[in-house]
Amino acid sequence: MDMTKIEEIIEAFQEADYQETLAMLLDYSDSLPQLPEKYIEQRDAGFNRVPECETPVFVWIELNDGLVHIDADVPQESPTVRGFVSLLVDSFNGVTPEEVQSAPQNLVHNLGLDQKLGTRRMFGLSAVYNRIRSSVKEASGLQ
Amino acid sequence: MAEYIHPEVLVSAQWVADHSNDPNVRIVESDEDVLLYEVGHVENAIKIDWQIDLQDQLIRDYIDKEKFEKLLSDKGISNDSTVVFYGDKSNWWACYAMWVFKLFGHENCLIMNGGRQKWIEEERPLTKDVPNFPKTDYKVSGTNDAIRAFRDDVVEHIGSGNPLIDVRSPKEFSGELLHMEAYPQEGALRGGHIPGADNVPWATAANEDGTFKSADELQSIYLEGKGLKEDDDIIAYCRIGERSSHTWFVLTYLLGFKDVKNYDGSWTEWGNLVKAPIEK
Numbered sequence: 345m346d347m348t349k350i351e352e353i354i355e356a357f358q359e360a361d362y363q364e365t366l367a368m369l370l371d372y373s374d375s376l377p378q379l380p381e382k383y384i385e386q387r388d389a390g391f392n393r394v395p396e397c398e399t400p401v402f403v404w405i406e407l408n409d410g411l412v413h414i415d416a417d418v419p420q421e422s423p424t425v426r427g428f429v430s431l432l433v434d435s436f437n438g439v440t441p442e443e444v445q446s447a448p449q450n451l452v453h454n455l456g457l458d459q460k461l462g463t464r465r466m467f468g469l470s471a472v473y474n475r476i477r478s479s480v481k482e483a484s485g486l487q
Numbered sequence: 488m489a490e491y492i493h494p495e496v497l498v499s500a501q502w503v504a505d506h507s508n509d510p511n512v513r514i515v516e517s518d519e520d521v522l523l524y525e526v527g528h529v530e531n532a533i534k535i536d537w538q539i540d541l542q543d544q545l546i547r548d549y550i551d552k553e554k555f556e557k558l559l560s561d562k563g564i565s566n567d568s569t570v571v572f573y574g575d576k577s578n579w580w581a582c583y584a585m586w587v588f589k590l591f592g593h594e595n596c597l598i599m600n601g602g603r604q605k606w607i608e609e610e611r612p613l614t615k616d617v618p619n620f621p622k623t624d625y626k627v628s629g630t631n632d633a634i635r636a637f638r639d640d641v642v643e644h645i646g647s648g649n650p651l652i653d654v655r656s657p658k659e660f661s662g663e664l665l666h667m668e669a670y671p672q673e674g675a676l677r678g679g680h681i682p683g684a685d686n687v688p689w690a691t692a693a694n695e696d697g698t699f700k701s702a703d704e705l706q707s708i709y710l711e712g713k714g715l716k717e718d719d720d721i722i723a724y725c726r727i728g729e730r731s732s733h734t735w736f737v738l739t740y741l742l743g744f745k746d747v748k749n750y751d752g753s754w755t756e757w758g759n760l761v762k763a764p765i766e767k
Contacts, residue, residue: 362539370525421575423522461521462538 350435350447357455365460369427376430379417387417394475397468399425405479412436412444412480424461428452428469432476441484444477489702492743497600497699500609503571507531513568513620517584518575518603527613529573529606533562533620537580537729541587547752552627555591563620566594566628573599573606577690577697579729586732586749592629598736604697634735636722636748638756641681645764649720650713651684654734655754659726660686662767665758675758679765681724685713689730692737705741717744724750724757 347355360368379387379402386392387402394401399422404415414433418426436444448454451473458466480486491497506512507530514532516524524534535541540558543550550558564570570588572581578598585596599606607613636644644651658664662678680686691708692700699705709715721744723731728751738744757763 366522366525370522373522373526420526421523422520423526424520427522460539462536465519465521465538 348443348446349439350443350451353431353435354448354451354454357457360456362460365456369431370423371427372430372434373420373423373427376416376418376426376433380415383415383417394468394472396471397425399468401425401429401468401472403429403472403475403479405476405483407441407483410440410484411438412441412483413438414476424465425468425472428457429472431455432473436476436480441480441486444480445486447477489706491702491741493740496597496740498571498597499600500606500611503529503573503599503606504611506571511567511569513562513564513570514599515564515570515572515581515584516574516603517572517580519580520575523575523603525615527615530612530614530616531618532573533564533618535562535584537583537587541584549587549590552591552630556625556627559593559625560623563618563623564625565623566625569595569597571597571599573602575603577604577693577733578602579689579733582736583729583732586634586735589634590631591627592631601696601698608696633746634739634748636724636750638750638752638760640748641722641724641750641752641757644720644722645682647720649722650715651681652713652721652723652731652734653680653684653686654689654723654725654731655680655686656688657686659754660684662765675754677758677765679758679767680754681757682764682766684724684766687713687734689725689733692734699737699741702741705737709738709742715744717742718746719744720746722748722750724753726754727751728753 357365383404392402392404394403400419402417406413414437416429416433418429452458452466452470503514507514514529515535516528516532517535517537521536541549572585574581581598581602585598588596653660660680665675665678692705694700723734725731728749732749735747735749738747
């Protein structure tokens with residue numbers, strides 16, 4: 345069976361050393377797609393924010409023809425969080441809700457980010473991931 | 488109009504720009520966001536990450552003398568380098584890094600007022616180039632535990648009449664919040680503050696642009712406002728000692744207090760300690 349996108353990414357991160365990890369996250373941070381016009385007002389009004397993350401992270405989840413679509417916004421000045429959110433967008437855009445559910449519960453740990461970046465930074469990241477998972481679950485009606 | 492007692496320790500972005508190629512100067516960036524340096528940094532700045540580089544990876548403590556010597560030697564910092572620190576979040580982490588350098592007795596330490604935020608606001612250039620300074624043979628000649636308070640020092644301090652400054656937010660101080668809003672993993676089993684502590688949130692000492700307030704304003708907050716005196720024996724704490732090192736810097740260098748200690752165990756230790764007394 346082919347690896348899912350998230351499995352490929354986990355593998356890449358597990359094989360990466362500290363500098364490579366930073367470089368990959370930075371690439372992700374730079375390539376987070378721009379937030380669609382239709383969400384800008386909501387973002388500015390504070391809707392769809394992930395409250396557990398100190399950095400302002402905004403996430404919208406939709407299902408298009410049964411496939412997950414994620415839009416997100418994170419300030420440029422928080423590249424670590426922005427990179428991680430971009431990684432999630434890259435992993436889960438266009439996949440089935442089941443594939444999102446099958447991804448590891450403790451993704452931040454599987455990516456090795458806690459060991460490489462320090463545990464203090466991880467809570468907000470886990471909160472964003474959990475938010476995406478629960479939103480997908482809700483949107484798809486999965487149990 | 489009052490002056491800072493040690494004004495020479497705070498330098499402007501212009502000063503750093505003028506000295507970025509000075510062989511006797513080493514610029515150090517220390518941030519909360521581990522990727523900010525990679526996004527771009529002041530020319531010739533060295534990255535020192537407080538979690539990866541300055542902490543012992545096994546026990547809760549800073550690195551030891553040998554590791555500190557190796558870290559600085561590898562980074563190309565020598566014993567007589569003037570090290571100027573800057574970072575994000577109003578220089579919280581820059582002050583924390585400077586405090587650690589002072590623990591190991593590094594003599595010439597400066598802070599770039601306003602940190603990253605001001606540098607960027609002033610539209611100064613950032614680079615991704617990582618400097619490659621020749622290795623040095625850094626030697627720690629004497630450590631300075633006089634600026635560090637441990638749990639037993641705090642126990643003695645309570646009831647001694649000496650000031651204890653809690654620099655957390657008012658809600659953490661009162662125990663309404665067990666942790667800073669976004670950092671629940673740094674919470675504690677109990678909320679409140681160390682008995683007798685006074686609450687002076689760290690941010691009272693900083694301006695919106697990340698710079699430190701003027702000497703007049705600082706005197707009004709700490710001396711007139713809280714009745715602190717420059718020969719008081721003061722212990723400052725927060726959650727893990729990073730915000731309180733910002734206050735340590737203010738009290739020691741800007742207000743000239745002679746005996747300020749940072750209790751790095753802070754609330755993550757005290758609030759989890761069996762039988763430790765607490766006030767709300």
